[in-house]
Structures are given as C-alpha cells and as structure tokens.
Amino acid sequence: MPNYRIHKTEYIDETKRVSFKYDGKTYFGYEGDTLASALLANGIHLIGRSFKYHRPRGIVSCGAEEPNAICQIGSKKDLTEPNVRATELELYEGLEASSQNCWPNVKFDIGGINNFISPLIPAGFYYKTFMWPKSFWKKVYEPLIRLSAGLGKSPTEPDPDxxxxxxxxxxxxxxxxxxxxxxxxxxxxxxxxxxxxxxxxxxxxxxxxxxxxxxxxxxxxxxxxxxxxxxxxxxxxxxxxxxxxxxxxxxxxxxxxxxxxxxxxxxxxxxxxxxxxxxxxxxxxxxxxxxxxxIERPLVFNNNDRPGILLSNSINKYLDYYGVTCGENIILFTNNDSAYETSISLHKKGIKNLIVDLRKSASSELIKEAQNLGIKIYFNHVVTNTFGYRKINSLEIMRLSEDGNTTVGNKIRLNCDCLGMSGGWTxxxxxxxxxxxxxxxxxxxxxxxxxxxxxxxxxxxxxxxxxxxxxxxxxxxxxxxxxxxxxxxxxxxxxxxxSKENDKRNIWLLPNKIPLGKTKCFIDFQNDSTAKDIKLALKEGFRSIEHVKRYTTTGMATDQGKLSNMHALGIVADTAGVKMGTLGTTTFRPPFTPLTFGTLVGRNVGKFFEVVRKTSMHEWHVENNAEFENVGQWKRPWYYPKNGENMHAAVQRESKAARDSAGILDASTLGKIDIQGTDASEFLNRVYTNAWSKLAIGKCRYGLMLNEDGMVYDDGVTTRISENHYLMTTTTGGAANVLSKLEDYLQTEWPELDVYLTSVTDHYSTASICGPNSKKILNKLFPNLDLSDENFPHMSFKEGKLENINCRIMRISFTGELSYEINIESKYGNSLWKMCIEAGKEFNLTPYGTETMHLLRAEKGFIIVGQDTDGTMTPSDLQMDWIVSKKKYDFIGKRSLYRSDTIREDRKQLVGLLTDDPKEILEEGAQIVSDIKSKPIDMLGHVTSSYFSPNLNKSIALAVVRSGKSMKGQKLIIPMENKNINVTVSDTIFLDKENKRLNA
Amino acid sequence: MFLINCPFCGERDQSEFSSGGEAHIVRPKQPTELSDDEWAEYLFMRKNIKGVQFERWNHVHGCRKWFNVVRDTSNDKILSVYKMGEKPPVNYK
CATH class of the missing domain: 3.50.50.60 (FAD/NAD(P)-binding domain)
Structure with a gap:
C-alpha cells in the first residue's frame, strides 16, 4: 500500500495507530488525523460522485468549506449519519465511513452516464423537462426524481444518542x-x-x-x-x-x-x-x-473538479500539519502569493512541484525565495484543461493574452498527480x-x-x-x-x-479556446453547477443573484456555497457588465454548518417532548382500560372499551347507558377562572354576549364569548358563587388563551374595573354525572342535600360536603340529560371519582369519554367551539341569536355583528344533516354540494360533527352550509371518493327539543 | 432573540413574552356610533412600520402584565419600555 505520510509532525501521534474502514476496506491512520488526512495518507483521493453528473470527486479542502468529501458514517439504522465532512471528522478506532451518491460503487458508478448526457441536463432541467406530458408526472417523473434525489441516507430509527x-x-x-x-x-x-x-x-x-x-x-x-x-x-x-x-x-x-x-x-x-x-x-x-x-478560493477552469485537485493552502496543511503529501508531482495554479508558501513547503520536504501563475510577474520576497530554490514558475499562464478520470494525471496550460480575456500561443502539456488552486481568499x-x-x-x-x-x-x-x-x-x-x-x-x-504581498490578478472565469458550452468549469462542486449554467440563466433573463442561485442551484447544497458563491457572483457581474459590489450577495443563513436534529432538540425527546397534563382521576382511567385522547396538553379518556370492543361499540354502549340510566365523565380539564371584585358582574357583561347583572347568587349561566371581530371565541358556564365572586369555565383547549384575553382587556382597556382573575383549572377536579338516575346517585353521595327541582333547579349551584370535604355542585348539562357536576379540591379528585362509581353501581353508572360526550351533545345540538366553529362563525351563523343581548350597549364583538359582511344572508351557517340511509355515517370534513353536474362543483360547506346515535338509531351530523338557515328540508349531496351520499338539511337539535330530560 | 426589559421583572429572554401588536390603539368608547369603515379602521388597520414602532407585549410566562415597547423594526433594537397607561416617550415620535 502506498504511504503518502512523508514526515513527522507534532500534531500526529505516530505511536497511536488507528484502524478504520472506508467503503468496507480497512486502512490505518494515526491519532490526530481527520478522515480526509488519513485517506490521503493512504493515497485515496476519489471519495464520492457528484450530485447531478456523477463525476468522480475527491477531497478539495481541509475544513468546513468542503464540498466533495462528504461521507456516510456508520451503517446502523439508528446511528448512521449522512453528509459528514471527511475534512472535519477526527479519526477514531473503528470508524466506518462510505462514499455517497454512487451505485454500485464509487469506482464504477452507473449514474456516471449522466456525465455523457450532460448537454441534455442544463440549468433548470427539471423545470423545463418534467412539465409535459402532464400525466407523466405522478407515475414516471416523480418516482424517478425521488429515486435520484438527496445525498446519503438518513437514519431510519430514533437517535439513541x-x-x-x-x-x-x-x-x-x-x-x-x-x-x-x-x-x-x-x-x-x-x-x-x-x-x-x-x-x-x-x-x-x-x-x-x-x-x-x-x-x-x-x-x-x-x-x-x-x-x-x-x-x-x-x-x-x-x-x-x-x-x-x-x-x-x-x-x-x-x-x-x-x-x-x-x-x-x-x-x-x-x-x-x-x-x-x-x-x-x-x-x-x-x-x-x-x-x-x-477560506481559499478555487479557480474556475475546464475540468477543475477532478480528484487530486485541491486548494493550495489545503495541500500545505495536509503537509505541514498532518505530514501527508497530496501527490508526488504537484502543480500549483495561483493568482496570488499564497501558493508560493505551499510550494516552498513542498520543496523543502522534497516534493517536486511547479507553479502556474496568472500574474504577468510578481516580485515579493516569497517569490524570490521560490525562484532561488529553483522552483519553476510559469507567469502569465492559465490552466485550460485537466486529464485523468479517477484522478488527475496531466494538464494543459496556455499563455494569457495581454488583457487576460483569451489565451495565446501553444498548449503546453504537463504531467502531475495533484493540482493546487489558489484564487485568493474569501x-x-x-x-x-x-x-x-x-x-x-x-x-x-x-x-x-x-x-x-x-x-x-x-x-x-x-x-x-x-x-x-x-x-x-x-x-x-x-x-x-x-x-x-x-x-x-x-x-x-x-x-x-x-515577505508575502497582497498583489493578485483576479479572473472569475478563466479564458479558454474551447467554447464554453463544451467545457465543464465547475463553480459549485456539490450541486454540479458550472459557469455555463450561470451564463444560461442570465441568457434566459434571470438578473437577481437570488434568482440565478435558485435556478442553477449554485450554493444551495449542504456546504451552502462556501467555495462557490463568490465565483457565481463574479461571473454574473462580468457577464451582465455590472460592478460586483452593486450586485449584492445572496443571504447567509444559519446554520453555518449542518446541525443534527438531536442537537437542536437536546433533552426534549420522548416523554420530555411536551408537557403532559393528567387529571387526578387519571390513574383510575388507566386501570379501567381507557383509551386516551390528547386535548391540548391534557390526556382525556376517549372511551373505555370493554371485552375487546372497538371504539364504535364502546361509544354506542356508553351513550346508551348515559341516556337510559347514568353516565359519568371526568370534566376536570375544563378551564376554570376564578373572578372576584366589585366590578365582576360588569366585567362579565362586557366579555359575554348575554346579560349577567341579574344573575342571582347560586345560579349558573351559559355564555358565549366573541372576538372583537364578532366571531365566536369560547363558551362555557359561569356560576355566581357570591355577590362579587364568579367561577367561569372555558373550553379545555381555550383556557390559557381566554385568561390572556381577559387580562388584556382588564389591564389595557378597562383598568378602572375592580376585577381579579385567577386560573384555578388545576385546583379543582370535576366529576359530571348525567342520566335519569343521576339524582338518585347524588342523593346517595350527599344525603343531606335537598335535590328537589324547587330547591335545586337546572342551572343552579349548591355547596355540599362529601364526608367532611367541601364540594361545589352545579346542576348543569352538556348532554341534555339531568346532570350534576361535582367539583372538589384536586387532591380528593380520585376519591370523589371512586365514591361516585361505588354509589352508581346499582344504577349501571357508566364512565364515558370525550367521544361519547361529543355524541351526546350533538344529539342535543350543542356546539363545540373549535369543532363546529373555526373562527369565522358568528352567533347568528350558529343559530344562537337568542344568546346575544339586544339591550346591552356594548360587549366584545358587538359592533362587528352588524358589519356588512356579518349580516350577509349567504354566510355559512350551522345546520343539522340527516342521511337518507339512516345507517350511513358521514365523514367529518366532507364537502357538501347541491349539484354535482356543473363544473367546477360549487362547494356549499362541510360536515363538522358526525355520529351514529344509538338513542335515535340513526346517523346524525352537524354541518356548516352556505345560507343553511333557509334550507331546512332541502336535499343536498356529499360526494365521496366512490359514491354520492344524499342528505336532508334538518334542525340542529335531534333529541328532546322540549328539554324534558333536563328535568326528568 | 430579544432581551426584553419587563418594567415589572427586569431583563428577560424573549421566549417568556408574547407580542400583542401595535400599541395605543384605543378601543372606541361608543362602538355603536361608528360607521362600518370607522369600526374596520379600529379592528383591522395596523401600521406595520419599518422603523420606530410602538408595540404591546405581555410577560405571559412571568408576571402576566401587559406593557408597551418602543422597537426599531429595522434592526430590532428595543429603545424603551413603559407601563400601560403611561405616556409614550416623546423623543421617538
């Protein structure tokens, strides 16, 4: 095996040999090496295939700017990492790396054919080619593009680090x-x-x-x-x-x-x-x-991308820092003094080299030193081509014309095994x-x-x-x-x-006798964009550098154009005949080098990904086989399957039990805001649409809260505990936002009001018992409480004691059944729940989850804010005009209720839908139309809630439909993928319109 | 990421705050007296200035207090903070 490590340096510990694998083969390096320096020490330059043309590519640099030497590290499904820069990765024992973007292997790569058909793949190829025929997109183009897209392979399992x-x-x-x-x-x-x-x-x-x-x-x-x-x-x-x-x-x-x-x-x-x-x-x-x-700039000339072509300063670092030479016969191609440092360094280590300098002459001390050492310098020459497929083996140089715009004289062919470029510094x-x-x-x-x-x-x-x-x-x-x-x-x-001087001869695109169309002058190595592509983009009318960049994809690879952006700008400026300074640059965006997702998320993974809120009854729900639903951060019981029931079966059983005998729901997650102060009533008057001043102590009232634009924002029941004390409930998901909104009005619009708000959501646990037998269960729990309709009617509140713990009991209903909500300090929540279950046993008290709750309330036509509304529904749209006070001078959103847009008759309005086939259950979100023949089909609205009601033994749905209020009895169609479902517009209340059950 | 000097708590990271948009838009005292256009002006129209802008911020994960901020939106520099009800600093007008 060849050894290109030619001398000792203090940064490489030759007593510590490190073995590593590259493309399955074992090599050796030393502690202190990077993967790149170790590969170069083993004579390996070819390290990957380019993205578009699959050209062989080698190590170019020694740092973060590296465009070519990006590797796949490891092969484990959870730990493998793509696009790691070999120039930055420190070598360690057992390192496994492989080349990317090649098949079957880096030396023989089928995709290399793209290099030969490259005239067919110009800039914007994808935009131009894959347009027609339209039908090809889904079946042919997209799968093909996906197959060839991307560099490297992502891990497919969670990161264990x-x-x-x-x-x-x-x-x-x-x-x-x-x-x-x-x-x-x-x-x-x-x-x-x-x-x-x-x-x-x-x-x-x-x-x-x-x-x-x-x-x-x-x-x-x-x-x-x-x-x-x-x-x-x-x-x-x-x-x-x-x-x-x-x-x-x-x-x-x-x-x-x-x-x-x-x-x-x-x-x-x-x-x-x-x-x-x-x-x-x-x-x-x-x-x-x-x-x-x-960082050092490359130079842009024909075939400047072959393995063995590096930045001149990188050759120097590999030599003086790692003790590795990148070749035995090196040519340095420069437009400034810095390549001379490399040259002298190489010379001192006995490496044969010569210099091709774009400048007509130069005379710094450094250059004199090189000349004195006998290093051959071709001034005023330019490299016009390079040769060698898997590694450079020779190149051609020509003399530059006086103005530097063209070449003159004869080609000179020079042999080499490595070329160093120096285009100055960025x-x-x-x-x-x-x-x-x-x-x-x-x-x-x-x-x-x-x-x-x-x-x-x-x-x-x-x-x-x-x-x-x-x-x-x-x-x-x-x-x-x-x-x-x-x-x-x-x-x-x-x-x-x-002894160095700053003199430099800058030519962005080096002249060549070969027409540009037939050259491969690479600008962006990683994304394979060439000078020709940039010129084509300009020819096609692109002017802004941001557009040229996107059209040609220059600077858009994982290296973000660290080596390429300046040349792209330079060539655009030269071609368009403008000063480079006036063009501006593309935007430099973070991160400077790619970051792993793991670093960004830190410890917030798995169970720490997000806060989870559980009620004090949670344990019981788990023990009783509940399936859970996420509502905001809360875990709420969704349904309680018994004996292998599916969701549908469980929900049918739960909702039947709630209407026939008794059901119990954990309602602890509802938002609760404690409102106190001498102006509390006035405050409620201003935030809800209905009137509050006359609400008697010990009574409850349902309220609808709007945004200033008149759209429904939240709803809930508020109870007057005492003269200046209310307890407001909000939707589970809206609690925090409602509190913020109320604070906003209190602090900024109405600071004169004497009102204090406290979030008490977590302070109380709530068990809601409903059904015809609920009164009997309550009686067992609170034997001393008078539950008669005269003393404790619907929409009222009592304090009671469970053992000797204080409870707040509200007779309110979200199901349409006789219903009580028992609130207790959270630490007693689990005990309360168990006592309810125990007391309810003889009445088949059935725990039900959110799905049954949704079904029960839909039967009754009660809305869920956020499900039946979406921030574009006014109370009138919801057929809830009854809750909007006509007498009150002002409340949040009132003025908006008679804006020209909100009084339109043809707004989308909430209606009920009944399917012609009572067994057919609609899909929530399904579109509603009246005429499927006219194209485009006129969309009238969509289904917001849909269930099969076991109590009515038919399918019911709520929907928002344009002008829906005036369409009762009308037939509409719900087109699905494989059929059209016929429905009839109905009332929103499907069950017990007379509210008999509330007082059963 | 801004550092915001909450007038009640002192300097805190931006992640503790939420922005409430343009400041000093007073809710009309008698909305019913307003025409649709005048109400729309209050409801929808915001300046979105490039330069010095007066904004409302809420120390939502802190003291929950709302307050005002003077910010240069062109460089994100916060020039001043002051409590609700206080007069805006005149030198930025």
Whole structure:
C-alpha cells in the first residue's frame, strides 16, 4: 500500500495507530488525523460522485468549506449519519465511513452516464423537462426524481444518542481561535472581562499554528512558535473559557448565539457510550469579536473538479500539519502569493512541484525565495484543461493574452498527480451578516467585507479582509482596544516580518479556446453547477443573484456555497457588465454548518417532548382500560372499551347507558377562572354576549364569548358563587388563551374595573354525572342535600360536603340529560371519582369519554367551539341569536355583528344533516354540494360533527352550509371518493327539543 | 432573540413574552356610533412600520402584565419600555 505520510509532525501521534474502514476496506491512520488526512495518507483521493453528473470527486479542502468529501458514517439504522465532512471528522478506532451518491460503487458508478448526457441536463432541467406530458408526472417523473434525489441516507430509527443544552452569559465572546482570535481573547480576559473563546478545530491556532516559513516571523520566532507560546499563555487566564471542537451555528439578534460543541464524535465507539454526544450552547454575550478567518478560493477552469485537485493552502496543511503529501508531482495554479508558501513547503520536504501563475510577474520576497530554490514558475499562464478520470494525471496550460480575456500561443502539456488552486481568499463574513451586518465590496482584491462594526460586535483579522500578518496583529490590537475601551500594551513592541504581498490578478472565469458550452468549469462542486449554467440563466433573463442561485442551484447544497458563491457572483457581474459590489450577495443563513436534529432538540425527546397534563382521576382511567385522547396538553379518556370492543361499540354502549340510566365523565380539564371584585358582574357583561347583572347568587349561566371581530371565541358556564365572586369555565383547549384575553382587556382597556382573575383549572377536579338516575346517585353521595327541582333547579349551584370535604355542585348539562357536576379540591379528585362509581353501581353508572360526550351533545345540538366553529362563525351563523343581548350597549364583538359582511344572508351557517340511509355515517370534513353536474362543483360547506346515535338509531351530523338557515328540508349531496351520499338539511337539535330530560 | 426589559421583572429572554401588536390603539368608547369603515379602521388597520414602532407585549410566562415597547423594526433594537397607561416617550415620535 502506498504511504503518502512523508514526515513527522507534532500534531500526529505516530505511536497511536488507528484502524478504520472506508467503503468496507480497512486502512490505518494515526491519532490526530481527520478522515480526509488519513485517506490521503493512504493515497485515496476519489471519495464520492457528484450530485447531478456523477463525476468522480475527491477531497478539495481541509475544513468546513468542503464540498466533495462528504461521507456516510456508520451503517446502523439508528446511528448512521449522512453528509459528514471527511475534512472535519477526527479519526477514531473503528470508524466506518462510505462514499455517497454512487451505485454500485464509487469506482464504477452507473449514474456516471449522466456525465455523457450532460448537454441534455442544463440549468433548470427539471423545470423545463418534467412539465409535459402532464400525466407523466405522478407515475414516471416523480418516482424517478425521488429515486435520484438527496445525498446519503438518513437514519431510519430514533437517535439513541444523548444531547444537551446549556445557557451561558459572557462579557465577551470571541469566535475563532486563530491568531487574531487568540489576541482578542487574551486582551479581553486580561482586562477582567469574562470571556469565551470558541474554535471548531481540535486545537487553537488556525492556519498560523503550522506555519513554518522562515521568512514569516514574529519577534524573531517562526510565527507558529510565537503563537504556540501565546496559546499557552491564554490557558492560564482564569476568566477565559476556551471551547475547542465548538462551532458557532447561528448568530441571532441581541448577541444571542448558538454553538455546537462536539463531545464524543472523535471517540471510539465504546468510549462514546452513555456520554453526551453534542451540546448546544445558547450564548448571550455583551460583546462579540468575530475572528473567523478566511477560506481559499478555487479557480474556475475546464475540468477543475477532478480528484487530486485541491486548494493550495489545503495541500500545505495536509503537509505541514498532518505530514501527508497530496501527490508526488504537484502543480500549483495561483493568482496570488499564497501558493508560493505551499510550494516552498513542498520543496523543502522534497516534493517536486511547479507553479502556474496568472500574474504577468510578481516580485515579493516569497517569490524570490521560490525562484532561488529553483522552483519553476510559469507567469502569465492559465490552466485550460485537466486529464485523468479517477484522478488527475496531466494538464494543459496556455499563455494569457495581454488583457487576460483569451489565451495565446501553444498548449503546453504537463504531467502531475495533484493540482493546487489558489484564487485568493474569501473573508468569512457569515457571522457578521447573520447578525444583521451589511457588507462592502473591496475592488482591489474582489472581496466582501463587514461594512460597519457596531458597538457590540466587531470583525477582526482575515474575516475583516486583513490578510498579512502585520495588518492582522496591528489592526486587531487597535480595534480591540477601542471596542472594549481598554488600553492593552502587550503587543506594542511585537516585531513582524512578512515577505508575502497582497498583489493578485483576479479572473472569475478563466479564458479558454474551447467554447464554453463544451467545457465543464465547475463553480459549485456539490450541486454540479458550472459557469455555463450561470451564463444560461442570465441568457434566459434571470438578473437577481437570488434568482440565478435558485435556478442553477449554485450554493444551495449542504456546504451552502462556501467555495462557490463568490465565483457565481463574479461571473454574473462580468457577464451582465455590472460592478460586483452593486450586485449584492445572496443571504447567509444559519446554520453555518449542518446541525443534527438531536442537537437542536437536546433533552426534549420522548416523554420530555411536551408537557403532559393528567387529571387526578387519571390513574383510575388507566386501570379501567381507557383509551386516551390528547386535548391540548391534557390526556382525556376517549372511551373505555370493554371485552375487546372497538371504539364504535364502546361509544354506542356508553351513550346508551348515559341516556337510559347514568353516565359519568371526568370534566376536570375544563378551564376554570376564578373572578372576584366589585366590578365582576360588569366585567362579565362586557366579555359575554348575554346579560349577567341579574344573575342571582347560586345560579349558573351559559355564555358565549366573541372576538372583537364578532366571531365566536369560547363558551362555557359561569356560576355566581357570591355577590362579587364568579367561577367561569372555558373550553379545555381555550383556557390559557381566554385568561390572556381577559387580562388584556382588564389591564389595557378597562383598568378602572375592580376585577381579579385567577386560573384555578388545576385546583379543582370535576366529576359530571348525567342520566335519569343521576339524582338518585347524588342523593346517595350527599344525603343531606335537598335535590328537589324547587330547591335545586337546572342551572343552579349548591355547596355540599362529601364526608367532611367541601364540594361545589352545579346542576348543569352538556348532554341534555339531568346532570350534576361535582367539583372538589384536586387532591380528593380520585376519591370523589371512586365514591361516585361505588354509589352508581346499582344504577349501571357508566364512565364515558370525550367521544361519547361529543355524541351526546350533538344529539342535543350543542356546539363545540373549535369543532363546529373555526373562527369565522358568528352567533347568528350558529343559530344562537337568542344568546346575544339586544339591550346591552356594548360587549366584545358587538359592533362587528352588524358589519356588512356579518349580516350577509349567504354566510355559512350551522345546520343539522340527516342521511337518507339512516345507517350511513358521514365523514367529518366532507364537502357538501347541491349539484354535482356543473363544473367546477360549487362547494356549499362541510360536515363538522358526525355520529351514529344509538338513542335515535340513526346517523346524525352537524354541518356548516352556505345560507343553511333557509334550507331546512332541502336535499343536498356529499360526494365521496366512490359514491354520492344524499342528505336532508334538518334542525340542529335531534333529541328532546322540549328539554324534558333536563328535568326528568 | 430579544432581551426584553419587563418594567415589572427586569431583563428577560424573549421566549417568556408574547407580542400583542401595535400599541395605543384605543378601543372606541361608543362602538355603536361608528360607521362600518370607522369600526374596520379600529379592528383591522395596523401600521406595520419599518422603523420606530410602538408595540404591546405581555410577560405571559412571568408576571402576566401587559406593557408597551418602543422597537426599531429595522434592526430590532428595543429603545424603551413603559407601563400601560403611561405616556409614550416623546423623543421617538
């Protein structure tokens, strides 16, 4: 096996060999490697297939910007993870990784045929091609697109890993632990500011930490030596927290940032167990220093995507940091000085290399050094093509014309096994723009820079466009002193020698003799978009960069265009003949690198996903086989199946029992608001549609609450406990919102009212007993209470004692039966319930759930707010005009009840529906029409509630129908998938219109 | 994520609050006197300003008090907070 690890470095521990599997084959690396460096050490460049054309692709970079080297990690159904960047993943014993987007394997991939038919797949291919014929969409196009869509495979089982969240507050947060970040953090911490320094890598130091060029020095030391010293220094500072392997994912307003800390991703499988995998830091910082550095730009030329073509600086890092050479015969293609550093480094390690430089000439100290070392330099030349299918094996260069717009002279063919590109540097302004900052364009070197630095956020170092060492240190120190209002002198006398110059010859799309249509000049490697695609988009009329981006999908892959956005912009600007600065950029959105869902949700999984509320009778319901329904956060018994009953059978039995003898419902979840104060009656007058001032003490009244727009918002029964004391009940789901709304009016519109509201929903448990035998059961429970109709009529309230515990008993009914609600302090709820059940045994007292409750109330035509209403129903629409006071001057929503829209006769109105076939049960939500022949069919409304009533022995339904009030007796049709159901509009009350049962 | 200085509790995270839209829209004292258009003006019309806006917020997961906030919607900076019933600060008008 070839070994490309050619020298020792302090970052690779050669005593610790690590074995790992890639595409099923076992390889070895060392502790300190990333997956990418270990693969390169084994001579592996080819690592995946591109998304659209399935072209072979290799490692391009050494960091977060990597577009190609994304892998599937692991193969377990619950732990496998797609799209992991090999350049960031630290190697560990037992790591299993595989290439993505290829079948049957990365070396021979069937999808590679797309490369040859690529002229048939231009930008916008999907939009253009899959339009016709229409019938093909569902059966042919969609399945095909789905088959080829996506990168990698998602896990199919729940993630077993543990994730964590942590909230922290700091005076200063420094993002990025490169040279400027280290300086900033040291200055802040030494000035007694509580400081946090985060860096996504394993160790601090950025790209300076492995710098070893003798002509770049700080205080007469190699810059890397100097920085190592600084790194040791800052570790001693007590008020500085350093978090490595931690990357900022999002920078929100008010200096609120999210950071992801990797805790176990670098550990072998057995050491990961029972440990927190990743922690999401929620950081609030008074001030933020952004020192995120810059990334090298690729160059755009024909076939610039072959395996073995990397960024020049990455070749340098693999060499000097990991001790790995990316080839044995390397060509560096550059438009600026930085490739010369790589070249000299390679030369010193004995790696043959030469340089192709776009510039006509250059004469910095660094270049002279390269020339003195005898490194061959082709100035004023451009790479026009590369060769080699699975890895580059040669390339062609040509001389550039005077203006740089075309090539001249003869092709020169050069052999190589690796090509390094350097198109200059792009400052990482993501954090600045995420925080809301704007950008300026610097024409000199064609970069976007942070426009302004606010009082609580600043960018320093390379992300601020300061690329040379002298600038980085001086400017960082000055800016930090000013930003933090301190006067740090530590770097006053620092001596800096830097032989690099900033001179650069920027050409976005490099010239070529071959027509553009026949080239493959890749801009976005991951999404396979080329310069040709961008030009096509412009030709087809797209102008806005946001549109060009979406049409060509440039910058829309998992790397979010870290390497491609600038070139896309540049080519658009050049083609459209506008200045790049005026185009603006596309929006940088969080997260900076992809986050797992696990990190985002933290501990809120499984039973911690959402709050669950249970009544004090819950245990009994569970023991008695109840099926539960979620109502808001509440768990409510849905029905109680007996002897293998299905829901239908159970509900039929429960509702029959409730009407024939007695039923019992846990009504504890209804919202309860305690209302007290001398203006309580006036307050109720204003919030409900009906009148409240005359309600006698000890009486109950049903109320309908509207929104200011006149639409029904909530309903419930309110009881007058004493002169200035009421107990309001609300719907289960509406309780919190009703309280908020009432508080809003009290605090903002009517602060003069003496009223106090308290939520007491959880304070009381409620058992509701209904049915002809309910009075007898009550009598057994409260033998001293006079239950006669004269003394305790419908809609009244009594206090009673169960043993010696106080109860509030309301004679109110939601079923139409004689019915009592017993309220008791919640801690006695379960006892109350059991005593009721015991007392009711001889009367076949049957517990029923929400489904039976819904059925019983529908028989009676009682509405459920939220089921029969949807925020567009007025009381009149519900045929409830009787509850709207004509006398009251004002109440919430009153004025809206006679707006031109609310008095329309043809509004949707609540009606009853009876099916012609009494056994046919309608589907809730089904559409209602009168004429199925005219097209388009005129929709009149929909079914809101539908049940089979065992008491009436027929199907009943409530529905909202246009002009429904005037349609009684009319025939309508409910078209279903395989039949049309005939129905007749009826009254909304199906049972006991005379209310005889209430007083039975 | 805003930091909101509740006039009753002090600085708290935005997640404790809910927004109640534009402030200083007074419910008409005599709605029945209003024409449909005038009522619609109260009911539906909101300014939605880019720039300095007066808003109502409720410390719903805290003291449950409603209060007013002056916020620059162009950069989300909260410029001032004041209690219900208090006069809005004049320097932002």
């Amino acid at each position: 543990i994730y964590d969240h942590k909230h922290v507050h700091y005076d200063v947060l420094v993002i990025g632990g490169g040279i400027s970040g280290i300086i900033a953090a040291k200055m802040a911490a030494k000035n007694n500011l509580k400081t946090l320094l985060v860096d996504d890598k394993k160790i601090l130091g950025g790209s300076t930490i492995y710098q070893n060029n003798e002509s770049i020095k700080i205080d007469d030391k190699l810059s890397s030596e100097w920085l190592k010293n600084e790194t040791q220094e800052i570790k001693k500072l007590s008020n500085l927290t350093i978090k490595t392997r931690t990357s900022i994912a999002a920078y929100h307003g008010y200096n609120f940032l999210l950071a992801k800390e990797n805790l176990t991703d670098h550990l072998p499988e057995e050491k990961k167990k029972n440990k927190i995998r990743q922690r999401l830091w929620k950081i609030r910082a008074k001030k933020v220093v952004i020192a995120t550095g810059s 400052p990482m302004v993501h954090m600045h723009t995420q925080s809301g900052g704007k950008l300026n364009f610097r024409d000199d070197d064609q970069v976007f820079l942070p426009k302004e630095n606010s009082e609580d956020q600043i960018s320093v170092g390379a992300c601020n466009g300061d690329f040379d060492l002298e600038n980085i240190i001086d400017k960082t120190v000055n800016k930090i002193n000013k930003f933090l209002d301190i006067n740090n002198q530590d770097y006053q006398d620092t001596k800096i020698i830097c």
